[in-house]
Amino acid sequence: MDSLPTVKDSADKHAGGRFRVRAADIVDLFAYTMVLGLFVEFFPAVISETFLLILLTAILLKLVLELVVWIKGRLLHRIRIATGTWRRVVNIVTLLLVLPGSKFLVIELTALVFRGQVHLGGFFQVTILIVILMLTRGLIRRLINEQ
Numbered sequence: 595m596d597s598l599p600t601v602k603d604s605a606d607k608h609a610g611g612r613f614r615v616r617a618a619d620i621v622d623l624f625a626y627t628m629v630l631g632l633f634v635e636f637f638p639a640v641i642s643e644t645f646l647l648i649l650l651t652a653i654l655l656k657l658v659l660e661l662v663v664w665i666k667g668r669l670l671h672r673i674r675i676a677t678g679t680w681r682r683v684v685n686i687v688t689l690l691l692v693l694p695g696s697k698f699l700v701i702e703l704t705a706l707v708f709r710g711q712v713h714l715g716g717f718f719q720v721t722i723l724i725v726i727l728m729l730t731r732g733l734i735r736r737l738i739n740e741q
Contacts, residue, residue, distance in 0.1 A: 618735060619656065625730045626652035633723055639715035640723070651704060651712050655727065658703060662696040697721050 630648045633640040642648045669689040676682035697720045704712050714720050 618738075621734055621738065622731050623649075623652055623656055625734050626655055626727055629723070629727055629730055630655075633714075633719075637715065637719060639713070639719050641713040643711045647708060647712050651708065651714075654703060654707060655700065655724075658696070658700055659724065659727065662692065662699075665692055697724065700724065 627649055630640075630642070630652055631645075634642045634648060642651060666689065669685055669692065673682055673685045673689070676685060694717075697717055700720050701714060701717070704714050714723060
C-alpha cells in the first residue's frame with residue numbers, strides 16, 4: 595500500500611531547491627525591517643507611507659543585496675584566479691562599477707516597484723543604509739552563531 599507523502603517528505607524535496615528560505619534569511623528580513631523603520635523615523639529623506647511598505651522594501655533589499663553579494667563574491671573569485679593582467683584589470687574595473695551601481699539599482703528598483711510611496715533618499719543615504727544593513731546582518735548572525 596502506498597503511503598501518503600508527509601510534510602517532511604515534501605520539505606526534503608524542496609530543500610535542495612534554489613529558493614529555499616533559511617532561518618538566517620528570516621532574521622535578515624527582521625533586521626532590515628528594523629533598520630528601515632529607524633531610518634524612516636530619524637531621516638526625513640527616507641520615506642515609507644506604511645509599515646507594510648517598510649516590510650516589502652526590506653524584502654526587496656534582501657533580494658537585491660543577496661544578488662549583489664553573490665556577484666561581488668564571483669568577481670573577487672575571478673580576480674584571485676585570473677591568470678593574465680588584463681583579465682584581473684577587467685574584473686577589478688567591473689567590481690568597481692558594481693559597488694556604486696548596486697546603490698543606484700536599489701534606488702531605481704525601489705522607485706519602480708513602489709511608485710513613489712517609498713523613497714530611500716539619495717545615493718549617500720542609500721550607501722549609509724546598505725552599510726548599516728550589512729553591519730546589522732553580520733552582527734546578528736555573529737550573535738546567533740555564538741549561542
